[in-house]
Amino acid sequence: MAYSVDKTEDEWREELGAEQYAVLRQAATERAWTGELLDEGRAGLYTCGACGAELFQSGTKFDSGCGWPSFYESIRPEAVQLIEDTTLGMVRTEVRCANCGSHLGHVFPDGFGTPTGDRYCMNSIALNFTPEAS
Numbered sequence: 001m002a003y004s005v006d007k008t009e010d011e012w013r014e015e016l017g018a019e020q021y022a023v024l025r026q027a028a029t030e031r032a033w034t035g036e037l038l039d040e041g042r043a044g045l046y047t048c049g050a051c052g053a054e055l056f057q058s059g060t061k062f063d064s065g066c067g068w069p070s071f072y073e074s075i076r077p078e079a080v081q082l083i084e085d086t087t088l089g090m091v092r093t094e095v096r097c098a099n100c101g102s103h104l105g106h107v108f109p110d111g112f113g114t115p116t117g118d119r120y121c122m123n124s125i126a127l128n129f130t131p132e133a134s
Contacts, residue, residue: 001081005051005100016050023123024050024102027087027094032067035124040069044131046122053099055079055127062114068105068121072114080120082107095120102126 007015012025022028037046046056046069056071064070074080078098085094085106095104104126111119 001101003099003101007100012050020049020125023125024104027103029105030068030123030125035068037069037124037127037129038067040129042129042131044129045075046071047128047130048097048100048102048104049126049128050102051097051100052128053079053097055097055104056120056122058132062111064111064119064121066119066121069124069127070111071120071122072111072116072118074120080104095122 009025013021016024019030023030043058045054045058047054054075057075060071060073062070062072081096081098081101083094083096085092092106092108095107096102097104105120105122108119108121109117111117
């Protein structure tokens with residue numbers, strides 16, 4: 001897929017810190033319960049940590065108990081790209097930013113009690129958060 005933001009891996013390495021690069025560009029996962037956005041409860045907007053594209057609204061965030069920020073839907077279906085992931089001996093659905101192709105996390109069909117039934121399990125380090133002005 002061609003992305004709106006097209007940079008070389010060297011350019012991404014220069015712009016992102018080592019941990020962000022590992023998650024966003026190499027599909028690593030931050031340790032559970034360590035992300036700074038896990039307990040973020042303010043109203044606001046979550047954007048891609050690599051390119052700034054809008055991804056999730058705070059109203060769709062919920063406490064799934066999984067150790068990573070969870071959302072039941074993206075801000076728009078076309079804001080994210082869903083890709084079958086068969087690594088680690090299992091079948092999952094990877095979530096990437098549709099604007100730059102950066103890895104954000106995975107989506108699972110176990111968001112019980114949410115309007116969609118989905119749990120977008122995202123890495124905090126893959127997201128930026130901007131609180132609503134009060």
